[in-house]
Amino acid sequence: MTEPSLNYVNCPDAEGGHRMAYWQWGQSDSPHVVLCVHGLTRQGRDFDALAQALCAQAAQQPGGIRVVCPDVVGRGDSDWLKDPMAYQVPAYAADMLVLLAHLHDQSPITVLDWVGTSMGGLIGMVVCGQPGLPLPTPVRKLVLNDVGPTLQWQAIARIGAYLGAAGHFKSVQEAADAMWVISESFGPHTPAQWLALSNPMVKPVSAAADSPFRLHYDPAIAVPFKLASEASSQQDEKTLWQLYDNIMAETLVVRGAQSDLLSPETAQAMTQRGPRARLVSFDGVGHAPTLIAKDQLAAVTGFLLS
Secondary structure, X not given: OOOOEEEEEXXXXXOOOEEEEEEEEEOOOOOEEEEEEOOOOOOHHHHHXXXXXXXXXXXXXXXXXXXXXXXXXXXXXXXXXXXXXXXXXXXXXXXXXXXXXXHHHHOOOOEEEEEEEOHHHHHXXXXXXXXXXXXXXXXXXXXXXXXXXXXXXXXXXHHHHHOOOOOEEOXXXXXXXXXXXXXXXXXXXXXXXXXXXXXXXXXXXXXXXXXXXXXXXXXHHHHHHOOOOXXXXXXXXXXXXXXXXXXXXXXXXXXXXXXXXXXXXXXXXXXXXXXXXXXXXXXXXXXXXXXXXXHHHHHXXXXXXX
């Protein structure tokens, strides 16, 4: 499969509900589901390379594999919320439970794995760290991509400085160039790789407009994010460590060696408590590895399919 199918699921909220888009790769009735959840300003097509690699390697696996990559609400092809304050991790986690129930209804899930980049990893910790949640089956393997219970405040402030400045662009290439300025920490990419990552990040506005493209996400996702303070982040940290310590899934922590969000000390602590994660680090990469480079793909696919 060279292209995923685009699907939707209806999720409840206090304003009457919203529709969440998700991209599905592989065998649609496979009992083995890998849920890949993206970062704060990203969308589900970020995982194209990983999904293709997993599908290729699992082709001979009995039942195959189903790789599902949602566009978290407010991003990609998902609806925008009427209430900006609903753009928070607990609400995103609730949407993922709805999505998993929907997938399970379509075809029963017997093996469930989770890959979460940055925000997607936080959502994963919320889901995996509460054993009583109504999952089709407990998460077996969890990949936390450059995120942990302790987040460095300077990185949060850096992200907050550009978050919500959605911008308009004359071409996809112009948008790609602008995104590279704030995303150099993703590490080395060829121009073709970066353009492929950037293509789903823009949406057409109007062919007649001077700048007919805009970034895909609702600028209002910045509203609750910018209300955070260093003190509130420290309080959240206590809750996140409690969730992390409850995780039963076999866990892999992927870290960019130059990450400003996940410190070496936090990553090391994650190997010593809770699920006692395995840790792999990639030189020349900050926040966050895009899981496109061969060594990054090999680490994640090897962990999930071993």
